[in-house]
Every structure is written in structure tokens, then in C-alpha cells.
Amino acid sequence: MAGILDGITEPSQLKALSLRELETLAEELRARIIETCAANGGHVAPSLGVVELTIALHRVFDSPKDKIVWDVGHQAYAHKLLTGRKERFSTLRTLGGISGFPKRCESPHDSFDVGHSSTSISAGVGFAVARDLKKEHNKVLTVIGDGAMTGGLAFEALNHAGELNKDLVVILNDNEMSISENVGALSNLLSRTITSEYVHRAKKDLEAFLEGVPMFGRSVLKIAKRAEESLKTLFTPGMLFEAFGFEYIGPIDGHDIPKLLETLENVKRFDDAVLIHVLTRKGKGYPPAEANPSLFHGVGPFDLKTGKVLKGKGGAASYTGVFGETVKRLAHEDDRIVAITAAMPDGTGLTPFAKEFTDRFFDVGIAEQHAITFAAGLAAEGFRPVVALYSSFLQRGYDQLFHDVCLQDLPVTFAIDRAGVVGNDGPTHHGVFDLSYLRAVPGLTIMAPKDENELQHMLVTALSLPGPAALRYPRGNGLGVPMDQILKPLPIGRGELLEKGKDGAIIAVGTMVQPAREAAAALAADGIELSVMNARFVKPLDADLILSLAETGFLVTLEDNVVQGGFGTAVLELLEERGVTGVKVLRLGYPDRFVEQGEQAELKAAYRLDAAGIAASIREARRPAPARSEAAAPVGEPVPDQPHA
Structure with missing residues (x-):
């Protein structure tokens, strides 16, 4: 029997569905996401958490005329299914298949390519300003998670957006903070009330009237605003966003389709900057993902019934695991060693270190720039910081690496995980540029181990240097070589002939x-x-x-x-x-x-x-070189001898 999803070829069709049909559609979307990710792996928990929100956005707004910008893109699977890609959804994250992230070349409904965190509000401001410059009329909506809100770029964008006060809707998808039932219900009531067109217009009219009253108008307006802010702050975290110049609405239940629809329909009539705070649950609808959202944030293939992750290549320890155990071991021998990561303690192998050295481990959130300059400050005071980041994320802190670490010749060790190709996350996550962008920086020692045993020695080498060092290694398992128990620094700048x-x-x-x-x-x-x-x-x-x-x-x-x-x-x-x-x-x-x-x-x-x-x-x-009249060899072919001036 055909389901509702089978009949959806474009998001505009959602406008004709009943509430019951929308709820059934949510179940079907979850089933398709879970089934596909069980086979291919993927970002299960984030996408399951925003199914109702995605349905509501596409029901109320008119994509692609209205621009929906997803932050990071981990949560965009339901969006892909509703925007004409359900027939190819089984190819998700495979070679030649559809991407695990929004991509403009894949669909007009993907407004912006994403894959790295905290970019959506900045892009959304760009879309809103471009719309107004072209004198067009459409809505711009950005969906950003609470984790991505730890990135400084998000707050830079909020500051600019609030100052411009353009017609922009920011949806904060909050799946970490909790709120009690009573407070949540009251906040829902307050938010739904203040988003009604009558209340919104009346508020604006009153503000305009008081601004025009001589002598006392501005004072009365300030008192009224303080009273409103005090009421909001008593029940919600809205004061922060109001300070940025946004009208704050929420929190509301992100799994309640009627409340989502009512709120979005009301906000659709606004013409200024609005932030809607939506509470969701990661992994909703799939018990294994709800029980372990961290594991199912990004997971490999798993058993559909049990949620048990299927084993990949067995045997040898992973490079990440070897790094984590080695830095922990070395920290026992040197109390100057501290470890820093940017919201990736598990992914970088630092969880064991964090448990053993609670006062010497720092997860700074999605803030690579801060992580690096923070490490520089520690190094300037005599500590030996190890900053563990993925290669593609280290790109975000390049200026800090250059200016705050290397220019001062500070002994910071960069443990660069996921160097080389990483697999199914694709071009936003491949670490194939780090040798190029690091090699130009003066004073930086750059190493890469041939196996997991050499990784141990290179970490010791990096920590023995008086200045900065970068150690890069791949995702995945090592070669299964014997592991030395006695670790020694390698001679700097010396290779080995095998x-x-x-x-x-x-x-x-x-x-x-x-x-x-x-x-x-x-x-x-x-x-x-x-x-x-x-x-x-x-x-x-x-x-x-x-x-x-x-x-x-x-x-x-x-x-x-x-x-x-x-x-x-x-x-x-x-x-x-x-x-x-x-x-x-x-x-x-x-x-x-x-x-x-x-x-x-x-x-x-x-x-x-x-x-x-x-x-x-x-x-x-090694074949004979072609005649000079033939076409030049492409990049990657032998470089012909060149005369020197």
C-alpha cells in the first residue's frame, strides 16, 4: 500500500494535507531515514529530531522562493525526502549518490552548501540583504542547532542581523537544554500569544506612538520594555536574543505540528528579525538513537532492529585511539600537558584523557579559533597544549595558528585527525589541503606517520620541540604493527629509507x-x-x-x-x-x-x-616522452625537465 510520502514530489503538496496526514508523513519520513542510514550510515539522530519542524517549514513557506538555510546540514534528510530526492535517497552518502549535506547543485531547494557549523545565520543575512537590494519579496529562514550556537560566527551574524533588522527568521533547534513541563507550557502560551498578528501590530503601533510623545514618551517606552523583558526572562532565555535586536519567540515544542504551524503562520507576517526557539529531541522515534544520541549523531551502518553498529575493519587499533592513549600516557609523565578540542572529545580520541585529567582537558565547543588562541595563552605560560582537531576544521582557525601560535613560536602541538579522504561525508570533510596550507607557515614542524607505532613517537617528538608542531594522521585503523613500549623523539627532519x-x-x-x-x-x-x-x-x-x-x-x-x-x-x-x-x-x-x-x-x-x-x-x-609538439602533460603526470635561468 502506497504511503503519503510516495505521493510527494515537491514540498508544495504538503499544503493540501490534513493534520492527521502530516503526522503520518512524519512517521514515514522517520522510517525511510532509519532504513537508509542503517544501510549507509549517516547523521541519524539530528535528522530524526527535526522531522516535524521540516514538515511545518515546507507546509507554511514556499521553497525554493522562500530560502531555507540549514546549518551544518546534519539535520537535512527529511528536507531532501520532501524536495524531490526520495527516489535517490537510498544512494545517500555513497559514491555517485546524493550528498549527506545540502548542495546547491543537487536541488534548487538547497539554498546554500553547508557541512561546517555556525554558518547559516551569516548566509541568511546575505540572502535577506540581497532580496531587499533586488526589491524582491520572499522569506529567509535559517535553522541552527544549539551546538552550532557555540560558534563565534553565529554570534557575529546575530549582531549584524539585529543591527540591520531585516526580515529574517532564525530558528534555534534546541535539543540539549531542558525545560520543565509547566514552564514549557507557559512559554508555549506566551509565545503563541505574542506571535499573533494583532498583538504584534499593536505592540509596534504602541512603540511608535510612545516614541512620538514629547518629554515622557521615551521614558514610558523604556519602562514598558523593561517590564516585557522581565516577564520573558522569568520564563524563557529570550533576553540574550532580544539584546541582539531579535524578537524572541519560544521555547515551543518542536514535535507538536499544530503549534509549529500556528507559530510559523504568525511569524510569516512579520517583517523584522525574529528568533524562534524550538525544543526537539535528538533521535526521536528510534529508541536506540534516543538512548544514545551521541553515537547516532554520525554513525556507520547498523542493525535496523537492534541499533547495534555493524563492525567495520577489525584487528588494528585506530589512529585516533592510539593518539588518545598516547597523549594520556604522556600526560602522566608531564603535568604541563593539557588537551583541547572543539566539541569532538569522542571523535578525536580524547574522552579517556578527559576522564582521567578533568582539570587539564578543555572542550571549548564549536570554536576552533578560540581553541587555538586559548592554547597559545597556555603555551605562553609554560604549558604544553595539544589541540586535537579534524583537518577540515583546522582550516577555520588558520589565522590563529599563524598569528597567535607560530608568529610567537609557541610550543603548541596540533593533532590533526581525519587527514586525507575521510569517506562518505564528502568534500566538506576531506582533509586533503592541510599539507598545502600549513607548509607555508614559518617555524611549524609538520609530520605524518607511516603507521600507528610511528604516531606514538611523533607525538613525543612534537611535545619535545621548543616551538609549534603539526602531526597529521588519517581516519580509520592502523596497519596492526607491533607497538613500541619505550617512546623516543625522532631526529627532526630525517626520513627513513625502507x-x-x-x-x-x-x-x-x-x-x-x-x-x-x-x-x-x-x-x-x-x-x-x-x-x-x-x-x-x-x-x-x-x-x-x-x-x-x-x-x-x-x-x-x-x-x-x-x-x-x-x-x-x-x-x-x-x-x-x-x-x-x-x-x-x-x-x-x-x-x-x-x-x-x-x-x-x-x-x-x-x-x-x-x-x-x-x-x-x-x-x-617511464614510457618515452612524447614529442615536444604534443599536448603538455596534465597535473599528476611527470614534470618535464626545465632549464634553469
């Missing part, structure tokens, strides 16, 4: 070392003997070892970073600086584009960065 060959050399960094060795073994069977070097350090380079390998006349650089400005570029710069000519260099890495979503192994194979692809690229590079 294989020796006469026909050239592969210089690999980080987790590309293992596929480099496998590719070299395959090529050896063809009679091509290549050295394999584990670079270890991206900055400073092991110049002596690289130059000795360059004597073979053929070098291959291999990295899980974009080739533009990355490790291979550093090797080219070294050769140019030392006046080395007659060397053919093949740089292998990701191309000058944003890498799509897909499993890590799928993406490495697609970009020929697995062992088979590396071997194939080297075979092609």
Missing part, C-alpha cells in the same frame, strides 16, 4: 608509505627497481636523503593531499633551490578539485592512489 633500488625512488608521506611499498613490489616483478623513502617530515624535509635519491634521475612523490602546494611541491622546490637538473618528477596526490563523497578505498582507487593505481602511473611515466 627499500633501495637503482631505477628511481618513491618518496611517500604518511599513510601513503604502505601502498608505495606494495606498488614498488609489483614493479619489481616487472624489473623496475625503486627505492622507497618514508619522508616522515613534510617540514623540514630530509634534503640529504632526497637529493641522494634524485641521482637516479626519477622521483615519485606520493601524498594523500592535493598536489598543489603539497609535499610534492616541496620536493620540487628543494630541487630548484639546490640547482638539481635532469630529474623527472612525478607528483601523485589528489587533483586540483574538491573530492567527492565515497568510501576511502573507493576514492583512493578512483584517483589511482592505491597500490595498483600508483604502479600504473609509474609505468606510464
Whole structure:
């Protein structure tokens, strides 16, 4: 039997549904989200929490004319299902499928590409100002979670939006704060009352009248506003948002469709800045997600009936886990070590540290910029801060890394998790730019381990340095190598030669070392003997070892970073600086584009960065060079010899 969702091809169809049908639709949306995420993984709990809110938004407003901007996008699955993508929803987060985040190229209903936190209000202000400049008439709505409200960007945008007082609706999706039933009911009543068109217009008329009364009008208005604010503050947290210049409404029950519809219909008539505070429950409708919303915030495939997460690659410990255990171990030996993260204690492996060193662990919320400058302050006072962030999120604190840490040569260690491709979250989360954006910063030591054992030693190395260091490692499990019990700092700027060959050399960094060795073994069977070097350090380079390998006349650089400005570029710069000519260099890495979503192994194979692809690229590079009249080789192909001026 066909359900209501089966008949929905565009959100405007929701306007014809009855209240009972809308509630049935909510159940069907939840079922489809749970079923798909059980197979593909995904952001289950956030999306289940906003099903009724999504229905109400699309029922009351007219997307895509009205702009709905989702913050982060973790909660946009119901939105995707209601906006013409239900037939492809089973491809969610897979190679060639639909994205797990809103994407403008995917649908006109996706107003803005998102994936990183706290951006929605800023974008919404841009949409509202653009609308007014074009003299158009549509609503702009932004949906932001309470977690994203810990980001400074959100408050910068609130400040600007309140000053402009444009027609903008900010919906605060609050799934963490609690409120008692009685207070919640009273707040609902107050909010529904103050959003009625009559009360809203009467309030504006009264304010205008009092502003015009000579001598006493402004004083009376101030007293009236204080009384209103005192009443709101007694029952709600509205004072903060009123101070930013927003009219505050809420909190209201985010799972009560009639209340949501009534509030949104009333707000639709407003023409100034409004913030609606909506209370929701993460994971609503799926007991395992309700019981463990943190796990189901972003989860891999799981058993639909039990909610038990299906096991991935077993055996070796994860790089994240090894980092977490190592920093905890080192903190026992050095009480100067403190650990900092930005709302990711589990994801960065710092939860064990947090439990053992409660006074030396700091989760600053979604505030990477603050995390880094906070660490700089600690380092200036003699501590050894370790800042654990995902590679793609470290981008958000680049100025602080440059200005507050490296410019002052402070001993802050950056533990950069999720370097390289991360999989199904796609281009907003791949960590394939960090070598490029970090390499240009003076005084920063940059390391990447070939395996989980080397990760331990590199963390010790970073913490022994007098200045800043960055240690980058991938998502996923290690190689299962033996783990040393005695940890020692590595010689700075020294790589290691793992294989020796006469026909050239592969210089690999980080987790590309293992596929480099496998590719070299395959090529050896063809009679091509290549050295394999584990670079270890991206900055400073092991110049002596690289130059000795360059004597073979053929070098291959291999990295899980974009080739533009990355490790291979550093090797080219070294050769140019030392006046080395007659060397053919093949740089292998990701191309000058944003890498799509897909499993890590799928993406490495697609970009020929697995062992088979590396071997194939080297075979092609060793063929005789084409005549000069032929087209130039694309990026990633051998760089022809260039005469030096």
C-alpha cells in the first residue's frame, strides 16, 4: 500500500494535507531515514529530531522562493525526502549518490552548501540583504542547532542581523537544554500569544506612538520594555536574543505540528528579525538513537532492529585511539600537558584523557579559533597544549595558528585527525589541503606517520620541540604493527629509507608509505627497481636523503593531499633551490578539485592512489616522452625537465 510520502514530489503538496496526514508523513519520513542510514550510515539522530519542524517549514513557506538555510546540514534528510530526492535517497552518502549535506547543485531547494557549523545565520543575512537590494519579496529562514550556537560566527551574524533588522527568521533547534513541563507550557502560551498578528501590530503601533510623545514618551517606552523583558526572562532565555535586536519567540515544542504551524503562520507576517526557539529531541522515534544520541549523531551502518553498529575493519587499533592513549600516557609523565578540542572529545580520541585529567582537558565547543588562541595563552605560560582537531576544521582557525601560535613560536602541538579522504561525508570533510596550507607557515614542524607505532613517537617528538608542531594522521585503523613500549623523539627532519633500488625512488608521506611499498613490489616483478623513502617530515624535509635519491634521475612523490602546494611541491622546490637538473618528477596526490563523497578505498582507487593505481602511473611515466609538439602533460603526470635561468 502506497504511503503519503510516495505521493510527494515537491514540498508544495504538503499544503493540501490534513493534520492527521502530516503526522503520518512524519512517521514515514522517520522510517525511510532509519532504513537508509542503517544501510549507509549517516547523521541519524539530528535528522530524526527535526522531522516535524521540516514538515511545518515546507507546509507554511514556499521553497525554493522562500530560502531555507540549514546549518551544518546534519539535520537535512527529511528536507531532501520532501524536495524531490526520495527516489535517490537510498544512494545517500555513497559514491555517485546524493550528498549527506545540502548542495546547491543537487536541488534548487538547497539554498546554500553547508557541512561546517555556525554558518547559516551569516548566509541568511546575505540572502535577506540581497532580496531587499533586488526589491524582491520572499522569506529567509535559517535553522541552527544549539551546538552550532557555540560558534563565534553565529554570534557575529546575530549582531549584524539585529543591527540591520531585516526580515529574517532564525530558528534555534534546541535539543540539549531542558525545560520543565509547566514552564514549557507557559512559554508555549506566551509565545503563541505574542506571535499573533494583532498583538504584534499593536505592540509596534504602541512603540511608535510612545516614541512620538514629547518629554515622557521615551521614558514610558523604556519602562514598558523593561517590564516585557522581565516577564520573558522569568520564563524563557529570550533576553540574550532580544539584546541582539531579535524578537524572541519560544521555547515551543518542536514535535507538536499544530503549534509549529500556528507559530510559523504568525511569524510569516512579520517583517523584522525574529528568533524562534524550538525544543526537539535528538533521535526521536528510534529508541536506540534516543538512548544514545551521541553515537547516532554520525554513525556507520547498523542493525535496523537492534541499533547495534555493524563492525567495520577489525584487528588494528585506530589512529585516533592510539593518539588518545598516547597523549594520556604522556600526560602522566608531564603535568604541563593539557588537551583541547572543539566539541569532538569522542571523535578525536580524547574522552579517556578527559576522564582521567578533568582539570587539564578543555572542550571549548564549536570554536576552533578560540581553541587555538586559548592554547597559545597556555603555551605562553609554560604549558604544553595539544589541540586535537579534524583537518577540515583546522582550516577555520588558520589565522590563529599563524598569528597567535607560530608568529610567537609557541610550543603548541596540533593533532590533526581525519587527514586525507575521510569517506562518505564528502568534500566538506576531506582533509586533503592541510599539507598545502600549513607548509607555508614559518617555524611549524609538520609530520605524518607511516603507521600507528610511528604516531606514538611523533607525538613525543612534537611535545619535545621548543616551538609549534603539526602531526597529521588519517581516519580509520592502523596497519596492526607491533607497538613500541619505550617512546623516543625522532631526529627532526630525517626520513627513513625502507627499500633501495637503482631505477628511481618513491618518496611517500604518511599513510601513503604502505601502498608505495606494495606498488614498488609489483614493479619489481616487472624489473623496475625503486627505492622507497618514508619522508616522515613534510617540514623540514630530509634534503640529504632526497637529493641522494634524485641521482637516479626519477622521483615519485606520493601524498594523500592535493598536489598543489603539497609535499610534492616541496620536493620540487628543494630541487630548484639546490640547482638539481635532469630529474623527472612525478607528483601523485589528489587533483586540483574538491573530492567527492565515497568510501576511502573507493576514492583512493578512483584517483589511482592505491597500490595498483600508483604502479600504473609509474609505468606510464617511464614510457618515452612524447614529442615536444604534443599536448603538455596534465597535473599528476611527470614534470618535464626545465632549464634553469
